[in-house]
Amino acid sequence: MAGVPQVNFALDTYECIVIYPGAAGRVLPDETVQRLQSEHAEHMQALQRSGIVLVAGSIDGPARNPEPPIGFGLARTGSVDDVRSVLEADPAVQAGLYRVDVLTFLCPAGSLEFPLVKTES
Numbered sequence: 001m002a003g004v005p006q007v008n009f010a011l012d013t014y015e016c017i018v019i020y021p022g023a024a025g026r027v028l029p030d031e032t033v034q035r036l037q038s039e040h041a042e043h044m045q046a047l048q049r050s051g052i053v054l055v056a057g058s059i060d061g062p063a064r065n066p067e068p069p070i071g072f073g074l075a076r077t078g079s080v081d082d083v084r085s086v087l088e089a090d091p092a093v094q095a096g097l098y099r100v101d102v103l104t105f106l107c108p109a110g111s112l113e114f115p116l117v118k119t120e121s
Contacts, residue, residue: 010109012076015083015102017056019071024096033097040092044073052077052086054114071098074112080104 004011025033047053056073075083084102092098 011106012109014105015075015080016105017073018069018101020067020099022096022099036092036095036097043090054117
């Protein structure tokens, strides 16, 4: 992977999910937006239950640019493309309410825990 920092400690690799407002959100009727937001939440919960997404949530804060991110999540599948694929299946993404980007996220090994993720015993 290009851009991996040379450090003297182990790194964990995750897929970083960033969700932005989509262009269609400005023109969709309010009822459609509400339905798509509900379907989006259900889609993300299903991805969490399946173990694909470890954590996801909304971002609330002052806008720092014309299209600030509105959601963030982390997955750990080993494939940015696989995570992008399941997120692009989100009804709200398909309708253009949201758009997604998936990036590689590196952090010191063992520095993150996900207590809500069920582990196999």
